Amino acid sequence: MELARELADFLGSVEQRLGTMLADGDAGPGVKGDTLMEAARHLCIGTGGKRARPMLVRLFGGAVNMAPEKLVDVAVAAEMIHSSSLLHDDVVDAGMYRRARPTVNARWGNIVAVMSGDLILSTALHRLAHLDPRLTQTALSVVVEMSRAAITEVEARGNLELPLERLRFIAEGKTGSLFGWCGSAAATLADKPEAAQRFDLFGRRFGVAFQIADDIRDVLGTDPGKPRYADVLSGTPSLPILLAVARDGTLKTKLKDAWAFTTVNPERTRAIGDAIEATGVVELAMERMNKELEAAVDALGPYAQQGTGAELVDWARKLSVGIAAQAQERSRAA
Template sequence: MLDIFKDIKKDLQAVEEELARVVQHQNPLLNKTSSHLLNAGGKRLRPAFALLSGKFYNYRLESIMPLAVALELIHMATLVHDDVVDSALTRRGIPTVKSNWGNKISVHTGDLLFGKSLVMISKYEDIPLIAKVLSKTSVKMCEGEIQQISSAYKSKQSIKDYLYRIERKTALLIAASCQLGAVACGAPREIYMPLRRYGYKIGIAFQIIDDILDMIADPKELGKPIGGDLRQGIITLPVIYALRNSPQRERLIKLVENKNKTGAEVHQAIELIRACGAIEYSNAVVDRYVNKAKAELHHLPDIPAKQTLFTIADFVKYRNF
């Protein structure tokens, strides 16, 4: 991943340093939990997208820095809240804030990070589009999470239902990252809208790959056990395909709808899903979204950042963690 970002490595490191500064808090406990979450690492994909999109028009790191930090803070806040909802004890192979400090502290840590993101966004008083896009995105992200909770363990879901959820959970924040880095540098609509559409399609592909990896990844590389979505009743694209096409459909329905699945039953469900071609089908859908994302880049000037965005699209498609 670092090789992909080699052209922005220095600026991405500056974002990392600013994140470390911003998450500091006078309350020792909140300081400890926020720093723990930051030090757990991550791809920093959203700040990277903001930096790369800024390259297309009058790039200045200081123009993008508050945005890049805000984007990662929003993402971090959603992760710490998700870990509470999912009762997750590890993320990327490291104990979660929930695991170390419990639900109450985790929720308030997430709230703190989101609040700090608002402080960063407020620095763009003269660019109202940034606050407008991020506020709408934050609302839709919550809608997606609520939809995921309300639809848990329900086998009768369509691909449209699934895309509604992952658009809100993942794609819209990545789309905003790609759009707003250019906006922060003063780019016109003909620059920032293709970038937004690229980010949206990459975001959809990214989440589908996440859902595929939950079925097939090496747990050590993934940083958590596989089958987590099935345990929580989250109906992903491979599951939807398998529920329609598996020769053992009735058995799979019972497994998916069972709220108290054993480890053996989770693995049985995964085997049924993999056996009917669901992984291959889902990868084909990823291919379509990645190709559509790449097509958006043809509307943009030929600069090194454009090739980097092409490379990231391929990384999303072939990543294994």
């Protein structure tokens, strides 16, 4: 209970600092307001975001006995780097809704979305430079990795021959690299280089598992933020889709035919999605997810039992248990 209160207090401090960081700036003489920061606040504040990255920063920091108040700026930077990627992703994907609200590009247009993403990214990096230049260097490397993974994902659309290692490269770059940075940054502030390496590896493996879990939820229809079989609809070769076409060659033909059109109608999407689920790929994807989670826990080494390291292990276990429960519920309902 005490840890729960401490975590809640920490996230409260993150929210307060995030509001300060995203306050209106100087938009020029005679200009009222700040369109770019207004757009950033629309995405970042009061939208029900999970704040997974700030929470990871706190748990990693607790595993090396870092005082929570020294971690707030790192947590805010992680959230802003993540948010900048979401602003850019929504432009790339022409997304109209995120977290049950219109996206920034839907409300203000692509130009504002891109520039708002650039502004909050540079603001986060600038803050890190004042905190510890080492963190700026590693954060820049993460941004490079995230960008390369994002373009690889775009180039992979519609590719049913995509190698699984390439898919994993995308998941690690887009999600795992920033998760890993949350750990390495906290350990760097604590001057614990071994912990930084271990935490980075944990975050990367956990991030890949996190993405596989999202792919599984898409098949199960348990992601409240998007419709079931959204990956079929968008032509995204997720792990379940690639595993399914490897098991059933007729699915590859059906998907190629469907993806040859600009849009896939709901009936066809549902029929293909049901056929994907029927191949048993949820279980196969869960096996891969659990291997990533076990590797993540192993990477922690002695820190799994130090401070809040046990909470990191618990996060990994809960992800596995949660997806298994959703799969069982879906099986009973079928």
